[in-house]
Amino acid sequence: xxxxxxNFAERLYLSEVFKGLWLTxxxxxxxxxxxxxxxxxxxxxxxxxxxxxxxxxRRPFSPRYRSRHxxxxxxxxxxxxxACMMCETACxxxxxxxVAGEHPDPNIEKYPARFDIDLGVCxxxxxxxxxxxxxxxxxxxxxxxxxxxxxxxxxxxxxxxLQ
Amino acid sequence: MPTVTIxxxxxxxxxGTTIIQAAEQLNIEIPRYCYHPGLSIAxxxxxxxxxxxxMPKLQPACNTRVTDGMxxxxxxxxxxxxxxxxxxxxxxxxxxxxPVCDQAGECYLQEYYMKFGLHDSRMNENKxxxxxxxxxxxxxILDTERxxxxxxxxxxxxxxxxxxxxxxxxxxxxxxxxxxxxQVLDNNYSGNVVDICPVGALTDRDFRFQCRVWYLSxxxxxxxxxxxxxxxxxxxxRQRAHHGExxxxxxxxxxxxxxxxxxxxxxxxxxxxxxxxxxxRLIQPLEKQGDELEPLDWSTAAERAVGRxxxxxxxxxxxxxxxxxxxxxxxxxxxxxxxFFGVDLGIDQIDFRIPxxxxxxxxxxxxxxxxxxxxxxxxxxxxxxxxxxLQRIIESASxxxxxxxxxxxxDLVKKLGSEPARRFLGxxxxxxxxxxxxxxxxxxxxxxxxxxxxxxxNGTFTNFEGRVQRIHAGIEPLGDSLPAWRVICKLAQTxxxxxxxxxxxxxxxELAQTVTEFEGLSYEKIGSEGMKLPETQPVPx
Ligand code: SF4
Ligand code: SF4
Ligand code: SF4
Ligand code: SF4
Ligand code: FES
Numbered sequence: 001x002x003x004x005x006x007n008f009a010e011r012l013y014l015s016e017v018f019k020g021l022w023l024t025x026x027x028x029x030x031x032x033x034x035x036x037x038x039x040x041x042x043x044x045x046x047x048x049x050x051x052x053x054x055x056x057x058r059r060p061f062s063p064r065y066r067s068r069h070x071x072x073x074x075x076x077x078x079x080x081x082x083a084c085m086m087c088e089t090a091c092x093x094x095x096x097x098x099v100a101g102e103h104p105d106p107n108i109e110k111y112p113a114r115f116d117i118d119l120g121v122c123x124x125x126x127x128x129x130x131x132x133x134x135x136x137x138x139x140x141x142x143x144x145x146x147x148x149x150x151x152x153x154x155x156x157x158x159x160x161x162l163q
Numbered sequence: 164m165p166t167v168t169i170x171x172x173x174x175x176x177x178x179g180t181t182i183i184q185a186a187e188q189l190n191i192e193i194p195r196y197c198y199h200p201g202l203s204i205a206x207x208x209x210x211x212x213x214x215x216x217x218m219p220k221l222q223p224a225c226n227t228r229v230t231d232g233m234x235x236x237x238x239x240x241x242x243x244x245x246x247x248x249x250x251x252x253x254x255x256x257x258x259x260x261x262p263v264c265d266q267a268g269e270c271y272l273q274e275y276y277m278k279f280g281l282h283d284s285r286m287n288e289n290k291x292x293x294x295x296x297x298x299x300x301x302x303x304i305l306d307t308e309r310x311x312x313x314x315x316x317x318x319x320x321x322x323x324x325x326x327x328x329x330x331x332x333x334x335x336x337x338x339x340x341x342x343x344x345x346q347v348l349d350n351n352y353s354g355n356v357v358d359i360c361p362v363g364a365l366t367d368r369d370f371r372f373q374c375r376v377w378y379l380s381x382x383x384x385x386x387x388x389x390x391x392x393x394x395x396x397x398x399x400x401r402q403r404a405h406h407g408e409x410x411x412x413x414x415x416x417x418x419x420x421x422x423x424x425x426x427x428x429x430x431x432x433x434x435x436x437x438x439x440x441x442x443x444r445l446i447q448p449l450e451k452q453g454d455e456l457e458p459l460d461w462s463t464a465a466e467r468a469v470g471r472x473x474x475x476x477x478x479x480x481x482x483x484x485x486x487x488x489x490x491x492x493x494x495x496x497x498x499x500x501x502x503f504f505g506v507d508l509g510i511d512q513i514d515f516r517i518p519x520x521x522x523x524x525x526x527x528x529x530x531x532x533x534x535x536x537x538x539x540x541x542x543x544x545x546x547x548x549x550x551x552x553l554q555r556i557i558e559s560a561s562x563x564x565x566x567x568x569x570x571x572x573x574d575l576v577k578k579l580g581s582e583p584a585r586r587f588l589g590x591x592x593x594x595x596x597x598x599x600x601x602x603x604x605x606x607x608x609x610x611x612x613x614x615x616x617x618x619x620x621n622g623t624f625t626n627f628e629g630r631v632q633r634i635h636a637g638i639e640p641l642g643d644s645l646p647a648w649r650v651i652c653k654l655a656q657t658x659x660x661x662x663x664x665x666x667x668x669x670x671x672x673e674l675a676q677t678v679t680e681f682e683g684l685s686y687e688k689i690g691s692e693g694m695k696l697p698e699t700q701p702v703p704x
Binding site: 082083084085086088089094097098099100101102106107108109110114133134 | 260261262263267295296371372374375377378403405406
């Protein structure tokens with residue numbers, strides 16, 4: 001890459017500050033013009049830049065948006081997951097922790113005695129969903145507010161994920 | 164000797180060689196289910212079909228012997244179609260339980276389907292249901308839906324363990340592996356059927372659902388269960404500590420060695436690994452203070468040990484110190500032990516033989532009464548000049564008193580019984596215990612030094628025939644524990660001797676130069692199959 005040193009005018013910064021102000025106010029006035037025009041009924045004029053008034057106002061998600069995980073359920077409410085550990089294996093962040101248990105029904109055989117996802121570590125890549133052979137894990141809850149006061153609380157357990 | 168051509172490659176083999184064996188020598192893969200080199204030939208699965216020139220039909224490679232001038236191909240469209248067809252038949256009623264099947268990842272149905280199948284199912288009918296998750300013995304669980312009826316397990320219990328617990332019952336599509344009436348698959352070799360089952364029909368109860376096989380790292384080692392020294396692979400889960408309740412070693416698998424154990428190991432050896440990650444592991448040096456053992460750091464512990472040894476020697480001479488090594492230690496450990504205590508400190512009361520009140524016996528196959536992996540090595544290294552007899556001191560229960568006992572890896576309370584052990588230990592003013600696990604004996608010591616287990620160290624064991632075999636560390640020593648030879652090096656360095664060994668390999672070089680019986684041996688020569696001590700005479704049968 002060709003790089004150059006700042007020239008004298010740039011090093012004074014003063015002119016650069018005004019250039020910056022010029023740019024910002026340019027955006028401000030052009031957006032205001034567009035908003036005003038649309039308010040006055042000129043709907044063919046394009047929309048101005050928008051700010052969502054979160055949390056009162058929410059941005060619509062696309063259906064494929066990857067939000068917080070959930071574990072899907074069988075008809076009796078137990079997890080569909082069979083603890084095959086495909087997701088645990090595929091997870092690049094290594095934030096899924098599964099411990100398998102012996103299911104009383106030999107036709108199910110294996111179930112997750114423990115299923116934890118450390119959402120503080122998860123990179124929301126969705127590989128776990130892709131890897132699952134049982135459609136047991138999905139990232140379609142639409143929940144994106146995942147916050148906690150400690151790292152430990154960021155670890156979601158099977159009870160949390162089944163909801 | 165006939166010459167055979169397989170896929171354009173020629174090879175001359177001894178009379179009686181089968182096509183599958185010849186192909187193996189040429190590194191040509193022929194898929195197989197029923198064929199196993201350690202069992203009789205069944206020729207029943209038809210996975211190994213090959214095309215032979217001038218033969219109208221495909222022939223099974225496992226039970227067709229090569230003849231001179233035979234031309235074989237494993238690649239023709241006819242062969243490919245037939246093999247894929249056999250797979251399709253096997254999968255007709257197969258449950259495809261892979262997500263819950265412990266075999267997944269090392270399953271020959273998966274493997275061969277990816278290599279030779281890749282067809283879509285054409286079956287519209289429902290699959291036949293069979294027995295799932297049936298416990299058939301203390302170590303083995305059976306799923307007859309997953310079985311491909313290769314009969315390897317049945318031939319194993321007939322020909323190798325000769326225990327005859329299982330067989331194939333019913334006919335045609337109803338055929339199933341079942342236990343014989345009133346039988347349980349309970350013999351000391353039952354775990355081997357899990358290894359030879361090419362699919363997930365027979366799986367290991369001990370390993371069941373503990374973790375997935377692709378998490379495991381593997382290290383070549385030798386079983387420490389008895390003096391046979393069966394070759395094994397230590398398979399450990401080193402990355403995902405939430406599996407198997409945090410234990411690292413997940414299972415042991417046999418490793419082929421023509422001269423020692425061939426394909427097999429016994430169940431005592433196979434399931435004898437639990438002590439490695441047991442909560443009883445000693446993970447830091449401990450010192451007795453009052454009635455309790457309190458932790459201390461290595462350098463203080465080494466100073467304490469050396470100080471006590473010096474003190475005992477000054478007071479009562481070298482004759483007041485007794486060293487009890489262990490046939491559980493590697494040759495390298497034993498050599499450094501002898502070098503430090505015997506040569507450098509001039510202590511000649513070194514032994515390793517503790518009489519065991521629990522009488523054990525050989526079985527009629529691999530297992531030996533001597534449940535130590537390195538008795539032969541200990542004899543060669545420790546006893547070559549020795550006239551000291553530990554047994555006399557133990558048995559006489561004399562009122563003689565000694566200064567210090569350095570005891571390695573032997574639970575005297577278990578071997579001698581509580582009373583005799585306490586009496587024996589009571590003869591010493593100070594007892595140092597060096598070992599991997601806490602036990603009643605370590606609880607009676609004044610100073611405890613934590614040592615690594617065989618799965619955590621490099622080194623060699625010498626089996627009862629004098630075969631020296633290498634072991635490789637599959638996992639790190641737990642906590643602050645150290646390989647036994649490093650423990651001794653620490654003591655020696657604290658005592659002012661120059662013990663700068665960097666690795667077990669360096670110790671072995673010196674061992675081979677010093678101990679007559681090991682003369683001329685090296686890690687390179689021992690290789691992966693082991694090598695007999697040069698002077699070992701054949702043991703009379
Ligand atoms: S989204 Fe990606 S990082 Fe998060 S749990 Fe799934 S696989 Fe792991
Ligand atoms: S991949 Fe699916 S079935 Fe397998 S452990 Fe993960 S969630 Fe469960
Ligand atoms: S035996 Fe093999 S193919 Fe069958 S369920 Fe088990 S892993 Fe899958
Ligand atoms: S026969 Fe001995 S060395 Fe072999 S597996 Fe059994 S206990 Fe281990
Ligand atoms: S391997 Fe040859 S028939 Fe089974």
